[in-house]
Amino acid sequence: MKALVFLTLLGAALAVQEDKIVGGYECARHSVPYQASLNAGYHFCGGSLISSQWVVSAAHCYKSRIQVRLGEHDITVNEGTEQWIDSARVIKHPQYDSYNLNNDIMLIKLSRPAALNSYVQTVALPSRCPVADEGCMVSGWGNMAANGNNFPDRLQCLRQPMIDDRICQNAYPHLFTKNMLCSGFMHGGASSCQGDSGGPLVCGGQLQGVVSWGYDCAMKDHPSVYARVCRYNSWISSVMSSN
Numbered sequence: 001m002k003a004l005v006f007l008t009l010l011g012a013a014l015a016v017q018e019d020k021i022v023g024g025y026e027c028a029r030h031s032v033p034y035q036a037s038l039n040a041g042y043h044f045c046g047g048s049l050i051s052s053q054w055v056v057s058a059a060h061c062y063k064s065r066i067q068v069r070l071g072e073h074d075i076t077v078n079e080g081t082e083q084w085i086d087s088a089r090v091i092k093h094p095q096y097d098s099y100n101l102n103n104d105i106m107l108i109k110l111s112r113p114a115a116l117n118s119y120v121q122t123v124a125l126p127s128r129c130p131v132a133d134e135g136c137m138v139s140g141w142g143n144m145a146a147n148g149n150n151f152p153d154r155l156q157c158l159r160q161p162m163i164d165d166r167i168c169q170n171a172y173p174h175l176f177t178k179n180m181l182c183s184g185f186m187h188g189g190a191s192s193c194q195g196d197s198g199g200p201l202v203c204g205g206q207l208q209g210v211v212s213w214g215y216d217c218a219m220k221d222h223p224s225v226y227a228r229v230c231r232y233n234s235w236i237s238s239v240m241s242s243n
Contacts, residue, residue: 023190046199057198142195
């Protein structure tokens with residue numbers, strides 16, 4: 001069995017491959033205003049701004065101290081739209097399993113509220129769970145090469161459909177859980193990849209997925225796997241209200 005791959009830049013000590021976007025396109029500048037870059041002296045994961053003071057990312061992206069960068073498009077230059085805010089708290093889901101990446105979700109409380117404007121906006125949490133074939137978009141600064149390394153400076157986007165849970169279960173027997181969903185293309189050729197971990201999968205204006213793991217990027221019959229955000233609404237609300 002091929003090892004799973006984390007979608008962070010460093011990954012974790014174990015199995016799962018980081019996600020990047022292969023086969024996508026450069027996003028229109030600041031068209032994804034909820035997109036965050038998690039930085040530790042370098043970009044290592046993505047995230048999604050869900051309120052002025054909270055960001056959702058993947059638990060396997062955990063670091064005790066993170067600088068959240070908002071309003072970014074080209075992460076190598078100062079465009080005058082950025083807000084760089086340190087984390088005040090980083091909270092992994094209490095049932096996160098680093099072995100199979102179940103419950104791969106975490107919350108970052110910002111040390112001060114972000115200023116919401118045309119470059120920095122929140123994305124809505126899901127009011128329902130997603131349905132098969134629904135159109136979605138994933139974004140990030142992850143690897144653009146299925147084989148090798150080609151990390152972009154500018155934010156990349158990819159439009160892709162939600163995949164039926166039964167198909168995903170068959171693609172990842174014994175690995176896929178009810179807390180996960182798949183989105184992408186069964187024929188391969190395009191997917192999220194290393195460096196995209198923690199980033200947003202948005203369907204109908206709602207944050208339905210957090211980039212989590214997959215087999216080799218853009219691999220036929222093995223779509224990318226995401227944390228299923230609709231299962232965490234109550235946990236997210238509870239953490240935000242108690243912190």
